[in-house]
Amino acid sequence: MASLTGLTASTASVSDAALHVSGLCKSYAGETVIAGIDFVVPPATCFGLLGPNGAGKTTTLRCCLGLTTPDRGHIRLAGRPVPAEAEAARTRVGVVPQFDNLDPDFTSSENLLVYGRYFGIKDAVIRDRIPGLLDFAGLTGKANARIQSLSGGMKRRLTLARALINDPDIIFLDEPTTGLDPQARHLIWERLKRLMVGGKTLILTTHFMDEAERLCDRLAILDHGVLIAEGAPRELIASHIEPQVVEIFGEGAAAWAAIRQGLGERLEMAGDTAFFYCRDAAPLLAALAGETGPASGLRYVHRAASLEDVFLKLTGRDLRD
Amino acid sequence: MRHGWFALPRPGLRWLPVWRRNFLVWRKLAIPSIMGNLADPLIYMLGLGYGLGGLLPQVQGVDYVRFLAAGTIVASTMNAATFEALYSAFSRMHVQKTWDAILNTPLSLDHVLTGELVWAASKSLLAGLAILLVIGALGLVSWPLALWVLPVIFLTGLAFAAMGLIVCALAPSYDFFMYYFTLFITPMLLVSGVFFPTDQLPAMVQAVAAWLPLAHAVQLARPLLLGRIPDDIGLHLTVLVVVAGVSFCIATGLTRRRLLK
Structure with a gap:
């Protein structure tokens, strides 16, 4: 009976989902x-798809929008099978693409029209909708700007306003703040x-972990075409990584860290910087206290573990192109 | 879908907003655009028509300038449709990513391509109409039969726009279009009866020319402008319709393969 109830509940959540893949x-x-x-994205939530370059994020979004036909x-999307009914599904969807493709020949309001x-x-x-959307995007007074x-x-905000022109239920954002300054991102x-x-x-893709942590109710990390972790940002940090991080850098940091590996649960090296992941950082900090006077070249930062640490642990520190 | 790139286009009627988008851009730049479509062909036509025409006896029973005026309308139509389907459509597809933006809306690629096809033909109609008005004012055409040239121009525009969209779908960059012009458009211009009657050509070239869409467009447009009903109307119309239809199906298939993979 319990399993039957569970089944009904999950079926219901799937058919109500904004997006079900x-x-x-x-x-x-x-x-x-x-x-x-x-993955399933319930309505009125923010879902983040994270992953290094080439992990398959953009291809996943294209499949969800019906622009690429999956092999299997x-x-x-919005209650309709995609790609079979993608055109109808897209009437309920807004998209902020990775690269601005506003019409350069038009003004802001002509773009929306x-x-x-x-x-x-x-x-x-x-x-009727244009003034409200320009206001939302902080572009009042720019209606006739080229x-x-x-x-x-401003272009990014106008792209966001454009994605809202059909009053969508679901908004896809592909790296919405890449290339923006901190003011614009905030x-x-x-x-x-x-x-x-x-x-x-x-539904957003990003490789800014602070962005994902701030905005997403749930997120999934995609690498080499598979989801390697999924959950709420806090859950992911709690379940995948030690809560404290000590970064040690400067002259001789690598050698210093190598012989004190036992002071943390895990030690990662990136160039000359040592990352200690600890449940309790006190012994390590005590050891460091004696070493980091003004005369020493050693420096350190002690901080709480973040989503970025989880991401690097799961996807590795190697460069992706 | 993977093996269905070349399924028949499904244009529907929702392409109209794509056409309107291009029209709105054109309206902002209408005057330089019309001048560009008008000045170059008219300079050639008047220069060659009166200059060279003074040296020639009548060509096919009319003054050379009248003979050339009819050819100029068709050639300008071809150029206008070709430029729009090559350079302008490529800019929207590849450089500005305008098509990508549209594909995120409920419109499909088939709608985008149909909008571009009809737009390029519309623009060639405007180019042809502008020249018709000028050569009409110069007294080089016979009214009212000449008005029938307008649907011919539109159909010619559709045929060349559809062929241009094939090239657009295959182009890695703007430079690619030079091949199409030097290997196809320019030779066609010379053997299709635009500047001189095709019976001046060697028999083998004439045999090839008989298949070219521009030659059929000329054989429809010239008599109409000179006040005669063309011969073989059905044949010429069929060639243009088939070229437009088949080319558009190929262009749609190639563009789907390029953008929807």
Whole structure:
């Protein structure tokens, strides 16, 4: 009986889900890009897809939008099977692509008008929505500005406003703050939080861990086409990594750390910097206290473990291109 | 879908917003655009038509400038449609990523391509219309039969736009288009009866030319502009329709393979 109830509950959650992906596989010319991934995004939550470059994030998003046909697997977006009913599903979806593709020949408001027409929305309805969207994007007064005259942050915000022209339930954001300065990033985050409060579902890819930690209710780490971890940001940190980190760097740091490996649960070296992962950092800090006077070249930072540590532990420190 | 790249296009009617997008851009730049479509062909036509024409007896029973005016309309139509489907469509597809933005909306790639096809033909219609008005004002055409040249121009525009979209789908960069111009468009321009009657050509070249869409467009447009009903209307229309239809199916298949993989 319990299992039956469980089954009913999970079936219900799947059919209500904003996005449901199961068994997704995709390869190009014999090279596997996605090797069977499953995840569910409940409505009105923010889901983050993290992964190094080339992990398959963008391909996953393209499959979810019906722009790439998977080799295997099932996708339901906004209650519709994709790619079979992708066009209908996309009427309920907004997309902020990784690279701005605003129309350079148009002003801000013309960009919104022309984009709204692609959804089959009447001009009068779009024109009613434009002032509110420009206001939301902090672009009041820029309605008639040409795209070339906007800063990078303004273009990103206009792209976000454009993704809202059809009042979508689900918004895909592919690296929404890449290339922005801190002010612009914080403004985007604040707007995304407002959208979440308003009941929108957000699905974002990023490789900024602070962004994922701040925004996402749940996130999944994708590497080599498989999901290697999934959960709430705090859960992932708690379950995958020791709570404290001591980074030691400067002259002789590597040698110093190598002989004191036992002072932490785990030691990772990256160049000349030693990362000690500890449940209790007190013995290590005591050892360091004697060594890091003004005369010594050794320096250290003691901090709480973050999502970035989890990410590096799971995906390794090697460069990805 | 993987093996279905070349399934028939499903244009539907939702391509209209794509056409309107291009029209809105054109409206902002209409005056230089029309000048560009008009000035170059008219300079050639008037220069060659009156200059060279003064040296020639009548060609096919009319003054050379009248003969050339009819060819110029068709050639300008071809150029306008080809440029739009090559350079402008490629910019939107590859450089500005305008198509990518549209594909995130409920529109499909088939809608985008249909919008681009009809837009390129519309632009070639505007180019042809502008020239028609000028040569009409110069008294080089016979009204009202000449008005029938407008649907011919539009159909010619569709055929060359569809062929251009094939090249666009295959192009790695703008430089690629030079091959299409030097190996296809320019030779076609010379053997299709635009500048001189095709019976001046060696028999073998004439046999090839008989298959070229531009030659069929010329054989429809020239009599209409000179006040006669063309011969073999059905044949010429069929060639243009088939070229447009088959080319568009190929262009759609190639573009799907390029963008939706």
